[in-house]
Amino acid sequence: MPRHSERTQSWRVGVLFSQTGVTSVIEKTQLNGTLLAIEELNSAGGVLGRQIEPVIYDPASEPYRFRDLALQLTNVDKVNVIFGCYMSSTRKAVLPVVERHNALLFYPTLYEGFEFSPNVIYTGAAPNQNSVQLAHFLMESFGKRFYFVGSNYIYPYESNRIMRDLVRQSGGEIIDERYLPLDAVEEDFESVVVDIVKNQPDVIFSTVVGQATAHFYRAYARAGLNSDMIPIASLTTNEADIREMGAEVACGHYTSAPYFEGIETEENECFVARFRARFGADEPVTSGAEAAYFQVHLFAEALKKSGDIGTEVLRNELMGGEYSAPQGRVRIDPDNGHTYLWPRIARVDANGRFVVVATTSSAVKPDPYLVSPQVNDWSLRQFKIMQTAPHMANRSKLK
């Protein structure tokens, strides 16, 4: 068979994760998750005997680059399936492109909700799959006086709106909220840390994303603060951020996400082993990487059934599609194109590893249009706190 024919026989897909710029640390792990899944599928003979051929670009954490490269993928590379995007601003930039070309974007990132497009499959957590659980856990464990620190864009605003609502429902209070630029550095956080020390909240809810995450945690540690005094809780701080900031700085802080590197499932042990074998033992595996990984497999399962990469037929097969992901069995909800996921909360240990302290006994249905989640949301009945905060006993000393 001539080579060019072999090439046209492949399933060509677009991959848009930033390898440079403010969110490249996390997006590189998502790129790795994507590539790992594609290579697994290809080495097992591809899908229906055809290899998956990724067309990879670096959108450099800039929304306009995402838009231009999405256009490049759809117009020039003639691709109608794209895996990519981290920040909501980049997804919003790609959205009109995939809608106009009737392409399909697989988005492996938690986000603020309130979106549905027939051209997007959402495999990250909606607020009812991470914020509700985190609010519940933090108020049970630490108290109800919250301090919000976030990056200055839509996701922190909306996440904070939800958290504020949940805290106030329980009679708690938000002492202050601060928003810093995406490219904020350690010194930029100093005044925030001073204000935190002054106000002595029970807990800090951080929606700082990207490289600023490590800067914030470092500024916090440098001021002599630690998680025994006031823990920082986040929806985004992940294994890659911890590697950036170091175990000592990260130790004791919390993250709510459907996946952590250390989850003890058979699927996850295989996944992490393969990930490390492919990208190096030190490469962090994140919740974004896991979603990026399983969404390629969901795509492949659907493609196997449809035999056709056309958006309509593929989407039909994707709706209700299931896969045994590293986090547990996931399923695409046909009602909204989001995914049933497994909420978990983990605490960073002294070695810089996440240890799961709260988990759920079944996957939680996504509810991306939930305006007012309730602190007593029914899904919490299956949410078990296995380990209370180890330093609770010390807290009285601080007051």
Added chain:
Amino acid sequence: MAANVLKTLRDLRVLVVHPHDQEGEILIRQLDRIGCQIEALWPLPDPLPAMADVIFITIQEDALDDLRRVCSDDGPLKPTLIALVSYEAPTVLQAVIDINFDAVITRPIRSFGVMANLVTARQVWLREKAQREKAHKLQRKMMSINKINQAKSMLMDTLNISEKEAYKLIRDRAMSKRVTTEEMAVSIINANELLQSLQKSD
């Protein structure tokens, strides 16, 4: 008020007047994601069901008169109305204005925009409802003040007393009879009119 609109979206009873086709499906499924309680009907019911909080109505360009009749503005405040239009032609938009729709969604219907329109329409409707109630209250108050003023000047003329004394007289009478000052004022006006007509016929 805006926060309340957002927080009560899942309590809204929403009626969708739309043919059973793909666009209707897009709208209904989006309203389902938003979490409203939805009912779908076609064709346009006459009269509009009183139970709905919000009605999405397909505008049929060839049946604008029927729509005007069904949605005519007399009687109590209609539910929140959102028009689904295929044309931005002035004929259609005039009907949208005449019928007093709270928002307009243009075709093709997409998931995006349904929630934004629903929220703003509801907000506009609530504001209009509050304004109407306020206007009605003020109107009642004005009428009441008018009646009391009329009764006061009658008493001032007849009994040759000051305005203050006239008012005190009305108020004391009202209290002892356990009626409002307005009702007492009306009784005085009626009695005075009766007396005058008797005097005239003498």
